[in-house]
Amino acid sequence: MNCKEIRMFAAIFGQDFNLYFAGLECDYWKKERSVQHQIFRNIFNQVLLVRPGPENAVTNVFEPMTEQELTYGCGVHFTIHYYKDYTLEVGLPVAFSIQVENKTYCMCCTQENTVQFMEKEVPREIQEDRSDIIFIQKSVSPTDTKAFKFESSRNPGYFLAFEKVENLSKLILKCENEVQVDESIHMTVSQIN
Numbered sequence: 001m002n003c004k005e006i007r008m009f010a011a012i013f014g015q016d017f018n019l020y021f022a023g024l025e026c027d028y029w030k031k032e033r034s035v036q037h038q039i040f041r042n043i044f045n046q047v048l049l050v051r052p053g054p055e056n057a058v059t060n061v062f063e064p065m066t067e068q069e070l071t072y073g074c075g076v077h078f079t080i081h082y083y084k085d086y087t088l089e090v091g092l093p094v095a096f097s098i099q100v101e102n103k104t105y106c107m108c109c110t111q112e113n114t115v116q117f118m119e120k121e122v123p124r125e126i127q128e129d130r131s132d133i134i135f136i137q138k139s140v141s142p143t144d145t146k147a148f149k150f151e152s153s154r155n156p157g158y159f160l161a162f163e164k165v166e167n168l169s170k171l172i173l174k175c176e177n178e179v180q181v182d183e184s185i186h187m188t189v190s191q192i193n
Contacts, residue, residue: 029083058117062169091136113173159185
């Protein structure tokens with residue numbers, strides 16, 4: 001049995017002597033707002049870049065880029081979709097999308113703990129308590145308002161991270177090392193105007 005906290009509000013007895021609870025909320029996420037033109041950087045100041053490839057394959061890498069190269073449509077301007085949380089998670093539930101070559105891609109995690117970008121829109125509501133597109137945004141430090149770590153809601157304990165793969169820094173899901181600070185799961189988010 002899972003012992004999670006449940007929101008309960010004052011109960012009243014109806015005229016039929018049945019017990020009624022007011023304000024009960026179900027476990028799901030509902031999109032509240034979206035913030036566009038967000039740039040993700042790793043600790044080496046490399047920018048997360050998404051490129052469509054052959055046969056609907058989409059690659060994602062971290063690359064060094066100048067501010068002049070961060071133009072709209074080049075695969076670096078993400079939209080962060082904030083969801084209202086009915087599950088009492090510690091952190092903010094978010095989803096990420098990006099528009100490249102007139103197509104919208106949504107960041108997803110898989111059962112195999114990989115990160116993929118799928119061509120689809122971010123839904124307004126998600127009726128489950130876990131989702132392949134929802135990540136829980138958590139602060140890295142109380143003093144740094146731009147650095148975060150993003151935990152997969154589908155695979156708890158796994159965070160968005162970067163890893164060197166064949167001379168490329170790739171976006172991956174990585175299990176957090178609870179003994180040591182793992183800076184590969186720290187991402188800086190900033191807005192480009």
